[in-house]
Amino acid sequence: MASREYIDDDDEELPDASDLGRSRQAVDDVEDDEERDSEEDEDEEDEEEEEEEEQDSGRQRKRVKRAPKRPKAHPREFIDEDGGFDPSEPANRRAAADHIRYDQQRELNERDLAELAQDYKDRYQRSAARYTGDADQVPQRLLMPSVNDPHLFQVRVKIGREKELVFSLMRKYLDKEHTNNPLEIFSAFQRDSLPGLIYVEAHDSKQVSTALNGLVGAYVSSGIKLVPIDEMSSLLKIKRVETTVQPGAWVRIKRGKYAGDLAQVIDVTENGEEVGLKFIPRIDLTPRDDAMGGGVDPKTGKRKKPGMSIPTGRPPQRFFNVEEVTKAYGPRSVGRRQANAYVFMNDTYKDGFIEKDIRLTGIQTDNVNPTLDEITQFAGIHGEDGAHRTDFDLSAIAEASRKSATAVLQPGDHVEVFEGEQTGVYGVVESISGEIVLLRATHIEIEGQKIEVPARSVRKRFKAGDHVKVMAGKNTDETGLVVSVTDNVVTFLSDLSLQEVTVFSKDLREAAEVGASTNTVGNYELHDLVLLGADSVGVIYKTEHSTFRVLDQNGQTRIVQPHQITLRRDSNRAIATDSQGHEIRVRDNMKEIDGEMRKGQVLHIHQSTYAFLFSREISENGGVFVTRARSLVSVAPKGPGAGMDLSKMNPAMKGGGMVGSGIMTRAPRDRLIGVHVMVTKGLQKGYVGTVKETNGNLVRVELVTGNKVISIEKDKLRMKG
Structure with a gap:
C-alpha cells in the first residue's frame, strides 16, 4: 500500500493578523472608490438627462461653469475602524444625493430668472432710453436765469416790423455762423403785446449792437436796455385764455365763406374743442354746370362731383328753401333727414338755418355785438309752413346788449334808468367808476341831485328830433334825425340816403355835425x-x-x-x-x-x-x-325786332354808301392824348411826361423818370414846348 506523500505546508508563508487587517482595509478602499465612481456616473447621467430635457423644450441655456466638486467625506472617515459595519450608510448616501439634486435644481431656477431678466432688458432697453422718467425733472427754481447766464436786451424798433427784424437777425446769424466773424447772440424774439420792441439774448450790449448793425427799422441809437433778471422769465410766459362758451351765446365765425357772420351756439362737445352752431347759410342759387355735377375735368376727363367747383364769389345770406335749392341743383341734391331737417352738400339745414360743428379756434366769442339787422334776420324767419316764428328767445341778445352798453357810456351822455329803485330817472353822466355810474339828475322832482346807479341799469336816452351819429355797426358814421324811440331801439332819418335806419341806442351818440349833403369823396x-x-x-x-x-x-x-x-x-x-x-x-x-x-x-x-x-x-x-x-x-x-342787329357791326354787309358807314359812332379822341406835359403843382412838380388817357378832369400821365404812370388833374399840368 503505497503511502500517501505528505506535503508539508508549513513552508508556505501565511499572512499574519496585521497583514490580514491591511488587506481588508484595501478591499474596503477599492469598494469605496467604486462607490464614488458610481455616484459620479449617476451625477453625470443626471446632468445628461437634464440637458436632453432642455434641448427638447427648445430653450437655449448657457452652460454654467461649475465649481470643482469637493471630495465627499466618506462615512468611514467619521467612524472608528473598530466600530465595525454601519447599517445606516446607504441612507446617508441617498440624503447626500438628494441635496445634490436640490442644489442643481436651484441653480437651474436661478439661471432661468437671470435669463428672463436679460430678455426683458434687451427688449425694453431702447424704449427705456427714450423715457427719461422722473429722474430728469428739474425743479423750476433751478431753471431760472442767473448772473452767469446770457443777458436779455431790449431794443426799440419801428412798429410793425418786429417780426421782420427777428427773422432778419436769424438769417444774418446763419449766414455768418461759419465765418471768421459770427454773431455772438443766442436768441431773439418779440411779443405781440409789446409793439415796437424786440428782445435779443447776448452777453454784452455791444454784441447786440453789432448784430443789429445795418438792419433797417432798428433804433439802436436810442439805446439798448438791459432787462432785469427777475423780469426775464415773465417775457416768455404764455398766458392761456380760457374760453367758455354756453349754449345760446352769440359768436362770429372767423374764416371761410361765413367769415364775420353771426352764429348762435347750439351745444358744446365734451372735450370743449368744438361747438355746434346755427347760422344763416350762403347758398349760390345760380351755380355753374360743374357745380351741379355736369362739368368734366379737362385734365382727368372724369365727371366732377357736385359742389366741388371753385366758388366765383360770396353768395348773399338767405334762409334755406328746399324748392329753390332743388330747382337750382336738382331734386336728388337734397336729402330729407327729419320732418324739418335736410342734408345738402354734406351740411345739415334745419328751420332755414345751417347747423355745423366748428372748432373753438375758428369762432370769435368776444366783442360780438350783434346788430339790430342781424338780430332781425334771426328773429324774422319763417317756418316750413310759412308761418312767422314768434318764439325766438331774445334774452341772450338783451344780456349781450346790456353788457356792451356799459362799455360805451361816456361822461356827458344823456341816460335813463330802466330798472331798479330809480326806474324812470334820467340825467347826465358825471363819471364812471367800474360798474357804478354817477349821474346828475335832470328829472323835475330831483333835478340837480347826484345819484349812483349800476351801469347795467342805465341806457342812453334820445328823443325825437335829436341829431345823432352811428358809432358802430353796418351804418357807422351815418348821421340823421331821430324819428322814434322804443325802449333801447332808435329809428332816425339818414341825412345821406333820406331813408329810415333802425339801430340800438348804445350805438348812437349826439352829433353836432351834419352829414355830408353829397355822396362824393375826392374824385x-x-x-x-x-x-x-x-x-x-x-x-x-x-x-x-x-x-x-x-x-x-x-x-x-x-x-x-x-x-x-x-x-x-x-x-x-x-x-x-x-x-x-x-x-x-x-x-x-x-x-x-x-x-x-x-x-x-x-x-x-x-x-x-x-x-x-x-x-x-x-x-x-x-x-x-x-x-x-x-x-x-x-x-x-x-x-x-328788338334784338341786336349784328349786320350793323359788319360794314361789308352794309349795302351802298361809303364803307364803314354802318359802324357805330365813337366819341372823338381827346387832343391832349400823346402831348408832352409838365407837372406844375403837387408832389410831382417839375416832372415831365406824356398823356396816355383822359377821363373828365383826370389825366393819366406816364412820367419820363422811372416810367411811372400817375393820375393828376388837368389844372396841375401845362404843355411842354
Whole structure:
C-alpha cells in the first residue's frame, strides 16, 4: 500500500493578523472608490438627462461653469475602524444625493430668472432710453436765469416790423455762423403785446449792437436796455385764455365763406374743442354746370362731383328753401333727414338755418355785438309752413346788449334808468367808476341831485328830433334825425340816403355835425364803376369820410381808400345780351330769371358779362347787386325786332354808301392824348411826361423818370414846348 506523500505546508508563508487587517482595509478602499465612481456616473447621467430635457423644450441655456466638486467625506472617515459595519450608510448616501439634486435644481431656477431678466432688458432697453422718467425733472427754481447766464436786451424798433427784424437777425446769424466773424447772440424774439420792441439774448450790449448793425427799422441809437433778471422769465410766459362758451351765446365765425357772420351756439362737445352752431347759410342759387355735377375735368376727363367747383364769389345770406335749392341743383341734391331737417352738400339745414360743428379756434366769442339787422334776420324767419316764428328767445341778445352798453357810456351822455329803485330817472353822466355810474339828475322832482346807479341799469336816452351819429355797426358814421324811440331801439332819418335806419341806442351818440349833403369823396361818387386791379372792378355803394364800400364783380364787398382805386370806368356805351338775346344797356330795368328773382335798374355793364343793378327794395349793400347778364330778362317785354342787329357791326354787309358807314359812332379822341406835359403843382412838380388817357378832369400821365404812370388833374399840368 503505497503511502500517501505528505506535503508539508508549513513552508508556505501565511499572512499574519496585521497583514490580514491591511488587506481588508484595501478591499474596503477599492469598494469605496467604486462607490464614488458610481455616484459620479449617476451625477453625470443626471446632468445628461437634464440637458436632453432642455434641448427638447427648445430653450437655449448657457452652460454654467461649475465649481470643482469637493471630495465627499466618506462615512468611514467619521467612524472608528473598530466600530465595525454601519447599517445606516446607504441612507446617508441617498440624503447626500438628494441635496445634490436640490442644489442643481436651484441653480437651474436661478439661471432661468437671470435669463428672463436679460430678455426683458434687451427688449425694453431702447424704449427705456427714450423715457427719461422722473429722474430728469428739474425743479423750476433751478431753471431760472442767473448772473452767469446770457443777458436779455431790449431794443426799440419801428412798429410793425418786429417780426421782420427777428427773422432778419436769424438769417444774418446763419449766414455768418461759419465765418471768421459770427454773431455772438443766442436768441431773439418779440411779443405781440409789446409793439415796437424786440428782445435779443447776448452777453454784452455791444454784441447786440453789432448784430443789429445795418438792419433797417432798428433804433439802436436810442439805446439798448438791459432787462432785469427777475423780469426775464415773465417775457416768455404764455398766458392761456380760457374760453367758455354756453349754449345760446352769440359768436362770429372767423374764416371761410361765413367769415364775420353771426352764429348762435347750439351745444358744446365734451372735450370743449368744438361747438355746434346755427347760422344763416350762403347758398349760390345760380351755380355753374360743374357745380351741379355736369362739368368734366379737362385734365382727368372724369365727371366732377357736385359742389366741388371753385366758388366765383360770396353768395348773399338767405334762409334755406328746399324748392329753390332743388330747382337750382336738382331734386336728388337734397336729402330729407327729419320732418324739418335736410342734408345738402354734406351740411345739415334745419328751420332755414345751417347747423355745423366748428372748432373753438375758428369762432370769435368776444366783442360780438350783434346788430339790430342781424338780430332781425334771426328773429324774422319763417317756418316750413310759412308761418312767422314768434318764439325766438331774445334774452341772450338783451344780456349781450346790456353788457356792451356799459362799455360805451361816456361822461356827458344823456341816460335813463330802466330798472331798479330809480326806474324812470334820467340825467347826465358825471363819471364812471367800474360798474357804478354817477349821474346828475335832470328829472323835475330831483333835478340837480347826484345819484349812483349800476351801469347795467342805465341806457342812453334820445328823443325825437335829436341829431345823432352811428358809432358802430353796418351804418357807422351815418348821421340823421331821430324819428322814434322804443325802449333801447332808435329809428332816425339818414341825412345821406333820406331813408329810415333802425339801430340800438348804445350805438348812437349826439352829433353836432351834419352829414355830408353829397355822396362824393375826392374824385369819386356813389355808384361809380371803378377799377380796383388788373382784373377786378366794382361799384361804390356807400361813401364814408375817407373810404368807400365797393361791391366787385364776384359779389364780394371791400373797403377801399381813394388811392387804392386805379381808374374810374365809363360804361354808358357798354352793351350786353340778356337770356333772350336782346340788348342790355345802362338804365334798363331788368329782372333775374332764376335765384332770388331780383329786379333793378342797370347801373353798369362790365365786359358784356357782368351787370351791376340797383334796387330800392333791397337793403343789403345799399341796394346794389351784381349778376351775369345772361341770367337777366327785361321787365318790359321787347318785340321780335328788338334784338341786336349784328349786320350793323359788319360794314361789308352794309349795302351802298361809303364803307364803314354802318359802324357805330365813337366819341372823338381827346387832343391832349400823346402831348408832352409838365407837372406844375403837387408832389410831382417839375416832372415831365406824356398823356396816355383822359377821363373828365383826370389825366393819366406816364412820367419820363422811372416810367411811372400817375393820375393828376388837368389844372396841375401845362404843355411842354
